[in-house]
Amino acid sequence: MTISKTIAALAVAGALIALAAATPAQKMTAKSSAVVSISLPGDLGFAFKPGPGSNLANSLCLSCHSQAYVATQPPFSKTVWTAEVAKMRNVYGAKIADDQIGPLADYLTTNYGTP
């Protein structure tokens, strides 16, 4: 009994520590036994580098995904970035106008690519 009480006490202490340490990203509440609710942490500070064209990246890319989708890619050539931008529009339905493809690919190549 003593051992199980000790374990129980440690478990409670551990839970309190975990609660105290919880960041917004870690909060999880159970409203009833079957409801699971979480809050996602947003973009965790991942943000496009400032510079010419960053307004396009911020308005066109971030609607569907965080900047990390770009920053974690290998440093692509302009040809590859242009193809990626076209894919986002033609395959995934991103709201990118014809005359925005070039400037957006330029921005991505300059900041996340190999010119």
Next chain:
Amino acid sequence: MLHSSRRDFLAAAAATAAALAPLGADAAKIVKGVFGNGDRPLVAFPQKRPLMVLTPRPPQLETPFEVFDDGVLTPNDAFFVRWHLAGIPTSVDGAKHRIKVGGLVDHPLLLSLADLKKYEAVEVVAVNQCSGNSRGFFTPRVAGGEWQNGAMGNARWTGARLQDILAKAGVQASAKQVQFHGLDGPVFPETPAFRKSLDIGMATSNPDIVVAYEMNGEPLPLLNGYPVRLIVPGWFATYWVKMLTDITVLDHVDDNFWMKTAYRIPATPNANVAPTDKGYATIPINRMPVRSFITNLKDGASLKAGNHVIRGIAFDGGSGIRAVQCSTDGGTSWTNTLLEADYGPYSFRRWHTFVTAQAGTQMTFACRAQAGDGSMQVATPIWNASGYQRSSIESYKVSVS
């Protein structure tokens, strides 16, 4: 001393983390990259321990590789996470959740979790591996989720057999495939919703395909698909549809984007082509090729001279692991290792061997597995444009002091 390399694995490098993204003091730890743009911050998402963030929105979280040394089952809070589309429900009521079984069936069903639990419950231990696991190691590099080797996990899944559900619904004779869909959706209606399909023969005859409501004896974490997820043992994770809502029997081969265009591999041996190849036929990605890893050594680590236990894991697409061999000389000579407990043909199989390290030497460890179907890992890495199903022999250079 093996453990010191594990400690080194989680390199705290606040400066690099700050350059990567201003995450704040509580998120300064990163796992250093092993390829370009590969540094990953360690952040705890809901119901998860700190995992390597590939992308936060939609969430793609990689399991730090040291976890695979801890045991044969990957804990739920360490299990990797990968979503395609940002429309992920953040609140799910398991009591209200329903799975609609429809299409070419005689008796359409609307199944609650309670209904699902009336079917015979089955358990299967199975590896869930992302099609693009290890994509970051492709040479030349390819676009996509730039994972190291931790976009995989092994869990004990409990649920109802898909074939039992389909038998109750009564599949009609003209059925060709069964399509699966979950609660997640796209931001824009123009984005193709994520739907995956299996051939009707496989869906109705493979008793190991499970509609699972438990993962390692607990409800699934929301980010792994609470309340129910399709489990397709031996096949890549793209088919393991999360938050399952729809099982639809089709009279045709599914031509939706996620089957017809995405997640396809070259119809060549081991899905291997040259970067200059064009015009080859493709097929939907399917069974996982055999793989193995050493779990208590890291490439580039140092090792104290003396005797060591080297441990690892191996798995394949469902024929089981026949043998795992280890080399200490970069693959010139190989020694059989000892296979540990068998959790079934879809599980990680742990193995270990004993090695003596001589002071002042460089050793190149490697491991290779042979599956029950006779297939064996090869030394030369494959290449394909999507970065799918890397499975070549892994090697680990260490300095002995």
